[in-house]
Amino acid sequence: QKEVEQNSGPLSVPEGAIASLNCTYSDRGSQSFFWYRQYSGKSPELIMSIYSNGDKEDGRFTAQLNKASQYVSLLIRDSQPSDSATYLCAVNHGSSNTGKLIFGQGTTLQVKP
């Protein structure tokens, strides 16, 4: 079992729809969770971080965390073609403070005009 799992996609949604990206992780001791967006040929950029159970909203983005189910998701409302990218889920491994982030393989999102 991979430590952080994502559906590689592609996930295709029409412009204006809600895109839902999912991620599961194996280490129950994980404390910090992040979503990065990576455009083709570019570096990953942080778009959301979440540390406690529940929802966290930032503009059109909502991150959801359920530690009991070891599940973290990202919702993108009113999807735009500019949201088309690969979304990487990252989990801080265990409760240590070494900052070792484990990444999922990423989900490719395509927003069609």
Added chain:
Amino acid sequence: DTAVSQTPKYLVTQMGNDKSIKCEQNLGHDTMYWYKQDSKKFLKIMFSYNNKELIINETVPNRFSPKSPDKAHLNLHINSLELGDSAVYFCASSRQNSPLHFGNGTRLTVT
């Protein structure tokens, strides 16, 4: 500009050569990392340094040797390059338990 910068951006070399990638951050972060992203976009940690001290050393061939002359710099030296080393290498930095800030990547192609 405050950033993580790495050079070169592209590196094309032949098998058996030795090459280095340099990384510098001016964000005042204590921890720096090297990640490797393969052709399937899978991003995997290689090394991490905190205040010039190696704290993470994943299962990476001995041909890869990181060097941190100070906490703002983390270089990666690769000996005897192999075809399988072709990938994009990302440098990153962070404060403790905070998100990573990535450099723009170095695309290494070994022929």
